[in-house]
Amino acid sequence: MLANESGVPLDDLQALQEGLRLDQADRMIENVAGVHALPLGIGLNFVVNGKDVLVPMVVEEPSVVAGASFMAKLAREGGGFRTQAPDPVMIGQMQVLDLSDLHNARDIILANSEDLLAEAGKIDPVLSSLGGGPRGLEVRIIEESPIGGFLVLHLLYDVRDAMGANAVNTACERLAPEVEQLTGGRVHLRILSNLADRRIARAACTIPLRVLAFEEFSAEEVRDGVIEAWAFAAADPYRAATHNKGIMNGVDAVVIATGNDWRAVEAGAHAYAARSGRYTSLSNWGKDSDGNLVGELEMPMAVGIVGGATKVHPTAKASLKLMGVGTAGELAEVILAVGLAQNLAALRALATEGIQRGHMGLHARQVATAAGAMGDEVEHLAAELVKQRAVRIDRAEEILKEWRKNG
Ligand code: NAD
Numbered sequence: 001m002l003a004n005e006s007g008v009p010l011d012d013l014q015a016l017q018e019g020l021r022l023d024q025a026d027r028m029i030e031n032v033a034g035v036h037a038l039p040l041g042i043g044l045n046f047v048v049n050g051k052d053v054l055v056p057m058v059v060e061e062p063s064v065v066a067g068a069s070f071m072a073k074l075a076r077e078g079g080g081f082r083t084q085a086p087d088p089v090m091i092g093q094m095q096v097l098d099l100s101d102l103h104n105a106r107d108i109i110l111a112n113s114e115d116l117l118a119e120a121g122k123i124d125p126v127l128s129s130l131g132g133g134p135r136g137l138e139v140r141i142i143e144e145s146p147i148g149g150f151l152v153l154h155l156l157y158d159v160r161d162a163m164g165a166n167a168v169n170t171a172c173e174r175l176a177p178e179v180e181q182l183t184g185g186r187v188h189l190r191i192l193s194n195l196a197d198r199r200i201a202r203a204a205c206t207i208p209l210r211v212l213a214f215e216e217f218s219a220e221e222v223r224d225g226v227i228e229a230w231a232f233a234a235a236d237p238y239r240a241a242t243h244n245k246g247i248m249n250g251v252d253a254v255v256i257a258t259g260n261d262w263r264a265v266e267a268g269a270h271a272y273a274a275r276s277g278r279y280t281s282l283s284n285w286g287k288d289s290d291g292n293l294v295g296e297l298e299m300p301m302a303v304g305i306v307g308g309a310t311k312v313h314p315t316a317k318a319s320l321k322l323m324g325v326g327t328a329g330e331l332a333e334v335i336l337a338v339g340l341a342q343n344l345a346a347l348r349a350l351a352t353e354g355i356q357r358g359h360m361g362l363h364a365r366q367v368a369t370a371a372g373a374m375g376d377e378v379e380h381l382a383a384e385l386v387k388q389r390a391v392r393i394d395r396a397e398e399i400l401k402e403w404r405k406n407g
Pocket of ligand 1: 192
């Protein structure tokens with residue numbers, strides 16, 4: 001079905017089901033003893049900048065894929081997700097120590113920035129030939145730290161379709177001797193920053209008021225309930241952490257499916273959420289002049305379609321093919337759309353029927369399996385647990401024991 005829907009040849013999608021082989025895993029990391037599999041589901045109904053996208057999502061938690069797909073369906077009624085990703089500029093940091101005059105050292109670097117950038121432009125010919133490479137230098141003075149003051153040099157580096165950590169780290173290491181020579185200081189750390197705030201992707205959606213009503217909830221109640229729930233996260237870090245976790249349920253699922261570094265994306269997300277000095281929501285929800293619900297999400301999105309594991313892990317390759325993304329920016333945009341959809345799924349549930357009602361039905365299958373249910377028993381036992389409003393492993397084991405005793 002996926003091959004038919006997407007037009008991607010079946011052979012190219014086979015890895016979605018076959019996964020990573022042991023010999024492939026053995027070449028990826030060290031001390032390999034096995035392969036750990038997770039479910040890969042397909043996020044449906046996504047329209048991103050007018051284009052239909054089937055979204056592979058790797059996640060162990062029930063109801064994430066269902067929630068995102070359902071909200072994408074509502075967003076589709078309002079034209080889908082409008083997204084943007086800027087030029088993929090990453091930041092590489094150099095920590096310059098042993099300087100007697102920080103301000104003078106900064107002036108020297110800035111006066112020589114053209115030469116330094118020209119030097120940096122020679123480091124990765126592949127990247128340069130693709131239009132990437134150095135974009136600028138910034139110098140920051142850290143006046144106080146546990147070891148006193150020092151200088152931080154930022155190399156802004158366009159990494160095109162890569163996540164860019166290796167590319168940036170290499171560039172910083174290669175540029176460091178030049179910086180030492182110019183300033184007379186000692187370059188200590190040379191490493192990328194995961195606070196990729198030059199690479200902020202955005203997604204927005206409009207959910208028409210008419211599609212928001214369900215069961216006993218009016219459209220206005222749902223809309224206002226979502227906005228009230230968001231306001232809680234905007235004002236309170238305790239709530240914002242959970243609110244953003246919901247966004248990351250969607251974001252990470254696609255980041256993992258495509259073989260990208262989810263720790264890097266997580267680190268960037270939370271650092272960005274705390275950029276004002278107070279941790280807050282990564283998304284915004286409000287209403288437009290027609291009363292429709294409007295959502296926006298913005299966050300750093302350092303992901304690639306080349307480099308890292310993206311071309312090494314067969315499932316990642318198949319996932320990227322299925323999505324049909326042609327650039328790292330396009331991938332970032334789809335990820336933001338999924339994060340926003342997932343955020344709405346959680347807010348809508350919390351603001352109306354509560355998170356457990358929808359979630360428990362799906363969670364019950366996991367509980368039933370954990371209790372030892374096999375084959376058809378899983379669905380039957382899950383339904384029974386929901387009916388009894390006791391989605392707990394002890395109850396599941398009891399019921400299973402009774403059933404088996406009675407044949
Ligand atoms: P990479 O070095 O494998 O690939 C990037 C290189 O691919 C570029 O330098 C370029 O030479 C080449 N290339 C070919 N075609 C390209 C294109 N169209 N666009 C861009 N480059 C192209 O990978 P990377 O993206 O530099 O690094 C990602 C890896 O680094 C991930 O595995 C990540 O886990 C890891 N890493 C992360 C951190 C961190 O986040 N702090 C630190 C170190 C390493």
